[in-house]
Amino acid sequence: MPFETILHNLQDGILTLTLNRPDKLNAVTPLLLRELREAFEQAAGDRTVRVIVLTGAGRGFCAGADLGAASELIAAGGFSYEDNLNTTYNPLIMAMQRVPQPIIAAVNGVAAGAGMSLALACDLRIAAESASFLQAFVKIGLVPDSGSTWLLPRLIGTARALELMLTGRKVSAQEAFALGIVNQVVQDADLANTVAGMAQTFAAAPTKTIGLIKQAVNFAMTSTLEEVLHKEAVLQGEAGATADHAEGIAAFLSKRPPNFTGE
């Protein structure tokens, strides 16, 4: 696939997307945002993709907006932050939110600004011991964007999210784990293997049902209990009609491991 700023590797149901601007700690440019969005949109419609891993090349995960590229756009005149977010970052975050497959962030290094938002937009985060997280926006006089104001308070509560957003301080992987930002912290050398193990589990999981679980939880974030109960019933109807549900029951009754196809 002809991507310039990301690496795209699909193997055995596991799609690995690697932000590939290591000299800039994978800071994002308009091209990278477009390519990443395209990759997520393609994956969403590809049944051979059972799980997506998002990671960064080199020592960083993602340092947020490329401030050099942004200042060039600003210097050229006519730049609008609002339009920029609405046409580049926001459609990417929505594409990630809509993708039915599980997304694992393999946070290999620093995740700053919109780079932290990207990690937050994934379903699970596994961090290397040396990784760190910062809501860097305030340090350059900007408000958190790319979904951080929605995603972070839901993960860790308003008081703690605001503290990170108002100070922009760097949070270590261990603190991020204690706060509930990451699911697991592993030694740097173990990151790839740990993520691969988890990805393999998802590649053999009932993928359609996983998409429905994601839909249910996202719906629940902004709905009443009554609406959620109704939604759960509708989605259970869909899950109950999958081949993997039939396989799950058959496997249980015959005391054998299930062979889920994702359908």
Ligand code: LHQ
């Ligand atoms: C970078 C960057 C970077 C360019 C490291 N850009 N080169 C949306 C709408 C539109 C525009 C504005 O923003 C947004 C949303 C946002 O994301 S705003 C937040 C933008 N990000 C930041 O403010 C983070 C800036 N970076 C940093 O604070 C540090 O680099 C961190 C804490 C991420 C890492 O620090 P170190 O590990 O000490 O690395 P470093 O600072 O030495 O960076 C290594 C290289 O990467 C360096 O280049 P050089 O040529 O000197 O080796 C940096 O200039 C470059 N780099 N972040 N965002």
